Amino acid sequence: MEFRLGFAxxxxxxxxxxxxxxxxxxxxxxxxxLEWKVVAISDFRLGSIADxxxxxxxSVLETLKNGGRIDNVDAPVKGWxxxxxxxxxxxxxxVEVTYTDVKTGEPAMTYIKAALxxxxxxxxxxxxxxxxxxxxxxxxxxxxGVRYGVEGVVLSGTPVxxxxxxxxxxxxxxxxxxxxxxxxxYILTKMEExxxxxxxxxxxxxxGYAEADPTGDVEGWDALGKVVILTNLIFGKSLxxxxxxxxxxxxxxxxxxxxxxxxxxxWKLIGSAKLLxxxxxxxxxxxxxxxxxxxxxxxPGATNALTFVTDELGPVTIxxxxxxxxxxxxxxxxxxxxxxxxx
Amino acid sequence: MEFRLGFAxxxxxxxxxxxxxxxxxxxxxxxxxLEWKVVAISDFRLGSIADxxxxxxxSVLETLKNGGRIDNVDAPVKGWxxxxxxxxxxxxxxVEVTYTDVKTGEPAMTYIKAALxxxxxxxxxxxxxxxxxxxxxxxxxxxxGVRYGVEGVVLSGTPVxxxxxxxxxxxxxxxxxxxxxxxxxYILTKMEExxxxxxxxxxxxxxGYAEADPTGDVEGWDALGKVVILTNLIFGKSLxxxxxxxxxxxxxxxxxxxxxxxxxxxWKLIGSAKLLxxxxxxxxxxxxxxxxxxxxxxxPGATNALTFVTDELGPVTIxxxxxxxxxxxxxxxxxxxxxxxxx
Numbered sequence: 001m002e003f004r005l006g007f008a009x010x011x012x013x014x015x016x017x018x019x020x021x022x023x024x025x026x027x028x029x030x031x032x033x034l035e036w037k038v039v040a041i042s043d044f045r046l047g048s049i050a051d052x053x054x055x056x057x058x059s060v061l062e063t064l065k066n067g068g069r070i071d072n073v074d075a076p077v078k079g080w081x082x083x084x085x086x087x088x089x090x091x092x093x094x095v096e097v098t099y100t101d102v103k104t105g106e107p108a109m110t111y112i113k114a115a116l117x118x119x120x121x122x123x124x125x126x127x128x129x130x131x132x133x134x135x136x137x138x139x140x141x142x143x144x145g146v147r148y149g150v151e152g153v154v155l156s157g158t159p160v161x162x163x164x165x166x167x168x169x170x171x172x173x174x175x176x177x178x179x180x181x182x183x184x185x186y187i188l189t190k191m192e193e194x195x196x197x198x199x200x201x202x203x204x205x206x207x208g209y210a211e212a213d214p215t216g217d218v219e220g221w222d223a224l225g226k227v228v229i230l231t232n233l234i235f236g237k238s239l240x241x242x243x244x245x246x247x248x249x250x251x252x253x254x255x256x257x258x259x260x261x262x263x264x265x266x267w268k269l270i271g272s273a274k275l276l277x278x279x280x281x282x283x284x285x286x287x288x289x290x291x292x293x294x295x296x297x298x299x300p301g302a303t304n305a306l307t308f309v310t311d312e313l314g315p316v317t318i319x320x321x322x323x324x325x326x327x328x329x330x331x332x333x334x335x336x337x338x339x340x341x342x343x
Numbered sequence: 344m345e346f347r348l349g350f351a352x353x354x355x356x357x358x359x360x361x362x363x364x365x366x367x368x369x370x371x372x373x374x375x376x377l378e379w380k381v382v383a384i385s386d387f388r389l390g391s392i393a394d395x396x397x398x399x400x401x402s403v404l405e406t407l408k409n410g411g412r413i414d415n416v417d418a419p420v421k422g423w424x425x426x427x428x429x430x431x432x433x434x435x436x437x438v439e440v441t442y443t444d445v446k447t448g449e450p451a452m453t454y455i456k457a458a459l460x461x462x463x464x465x466x467x468x469x470x471x472x473x474x475x476x477x478x479x480x481x482x483x484x485x486x487x488g489v490r491y492g493v494e495g496v497v498l499s500g501t502p503v504x505x506x507x508x509x510x511x512x513x514x515x516x517x518x519x520x521x522x523x524x525x526x527x528x529y530i531l532t533k534m535e536e537x538x539x540x541x542x543x544x545x546x547x548x549x550x551g552y553a554e555a556d557p558t559g560d561v562e563g564w565d566a567l568g569k570v571v572i573l574t575n576l577i578f579g580k581s582l583x584x585x586x587x588x589x590x591x592x593x594x595x596x597x598x599x600x601x602x603x604x605x606x607x608x609x610w611k612l613i614g615s616a617k618l619l620x621x622x623x624x625x626x627x628x629x630x631x632x633x634x635x636x637x638x639x640x641x642x643p644g645a646t647n648a649l650t651f652v653t654d655e656l657g658p659v660t661i662x663x664x665x666x667x668x669x670x671x672x673x674x675x676x677x678x679x680x681x682x683x684x685x686x
Contacts, residue, residue: 032512170371172370295642295662313501318661319661330514
């Protein structure tokens with residue numbers, strides 16, 4: 001199919017996707033019949049342009065690289081906000097990469113609903129609408145005969161949702177567990193190498209892995225958010241944040257690390273969600289001592305690793321990179337490929 | 344779609360598939376629109392039956408479990424050999440699970456060609472035809488508008504081919520490497536625990552992991568075969584066995600294991616295939632010392648683990664079970680699901 005893409009937001013991830021689309025134009029056409037042009041871009045800060053015949057996207061990227069604005073590039077239409085773009089452009093697919101608000105899901109949720117209602121496919125990396133209303137949005141997509149692709153919403157460097165939906169199709173998944181926070185994993189790895197907690201945290205902050213206020217990472221809040229999203233996407237549940245047992249890594253001492261090493265074990269911060277026989281989910285984020293023979297024990301630094309416990313294959317583990325410009329851009333691309341293949 | 348399945352061969356794997364199909368009838372219908380009946384079974388040893396309206400497959404499984412033959416079950420037609428079944432039955436899909444001959448690919452190759460020519464989909468776990476003529480068979484499938492699904496041909500417990508084709512779609516893969524032989528991995532794990540090579544091998548033989556003549560495993564021949572098949576399927580090449588550098592684990596001493604441990608390293612038998620800039624592939628099977636931080640270093644025993652080096656995501660690793668009745672049966676199911684989704 002031919003995608004006429006409309007971008008809501010045009011930050012790093014959107015540009016990562018465009019780079020891939022440009023570099024792989026022939027490959028995508030040949031392998032998946034995927035053709036594309038960008039017909040509209042609407043960015044709150046950087047300006048908006050639209051051209052039903054296709055925007056010169058290389059010029060846009062070049063202009064931005066040189067510090068310019070999107071609306072410095074010639075185009076027949078300028079100044080549309082996102083709702084106007086959805087209504088008036090000829091885009092058949094919305095790439096929704098505006099900022100995330102997990103409390104309200106807005107303004108992304110309004111954009112996504114409008115696009116789906118308008119019969120447009122949506123691909124998005126935005127956690128907000130998924131946290132607020134994934135069921136409703138999926139139903140809306142189905143009712144309109146289009147797709148809402150959300151691979152980039154969680155562990156965006158590693159296509160775990162696609163793994164479940166395609167590579168493991170036909171399995172019943174009973175448990176998901178793994179390492180979903182790179183910062184804490186980095187700190188624990190450094191502590192194994194002999195650093196104390198404080199020193200390891202400072203090192204992580206120095207390298208930009210941890211923020212000045214590291215609470216979100218070290219107390220397990222970031223991992224908790226990912227567990228909630230994974231649970232709701234994979235098990236189709238409506239788990240809330242307060243349903244997840246949470247314990248961070250701040251109480252793990254150099255002593256704990258050392259005595260685990262002596263037992264041939266290793267501490268990791270594990271997020272997990274287990275489907276119980278009554279259909280509910282028991283979810284937690286907490287430090288666990290793993291034997292070195294566990295595939296999750298060997299994962300260092302900022303790598304994602306998730307184990308899916310399946311009924312036909314037992315445990316299947318995928319290990320991949322954390323987020324990044326190209327990696328997250330790719331998470332949008334794989335959903336475009338899926339639309340091509342399944343629509 | 345509704346599958347009318349014809350089985351060529353009805354051994355353990357075929358029965359594993361049937362068990363899954365029976366247990367998951369509703370789920371498969373609901374999620375993938377996959378409906379099925381078995382209209383013909385032709386097994387060289389156990390007899391052949393056919394019924395265009397559907398064989399009572401529960402009865403067949405029960406009869407076999409009690410030591411009976413397939414043709415003990417009532418059916419309007421009996422005695423068809425596989426070519427006759429392909430020609431005369433109303434099957435629209437051939438489940439080809441006859442015995443493997445990697446030298447000639449026969450008789451499976453003749454069956455598969457006849458089925459594809461006849462406009463039937465084929466799903467198969469048979470290495471022989473893939474080694475002999477994967478390109479030809481894929482072209483034949485395409486020319487007839489049907490699919491030839493081969494997930495079960497290599498590392499059948501872990502859907503690595505589906506991972507590449509769906510979950511990692513859009514990536515260029517430049518290298519595949521991993522542990523593809525459980526027996527050698529078991530022996531090396533035991534040697535780490537303090538056993539000598541001979542003792543570890545005997546233990547593996549005792550447990551049925553290694554054969555009386557262990558050459559195929561310990562000299563790397565089994566791994567080599569898998570590397571050739573993976574290379575040819577994933578890179579679309581025509582690598583031959585003699586193109587692969589091969590070294591087994593027989594020269595690894597207790598000393599080597601120990602000194603690696605002291606360096607924080609671990610010996611693993613690694614099969615790998617790397618795409619070179621000139622389009623050729625450099626492939627090898629040999630013992631490698633890995634740092635413990637490598638995801639492959641932590642994998643114990645009979646587990647499959649493969650790392651794909653991709654252009655968009657860097658290395659992505661999948662870890663899953665070795666072969667088994669249900670696992671290999673599942674490798675056929677995932678290809679049936681793909682036919683449903685993509686045809």
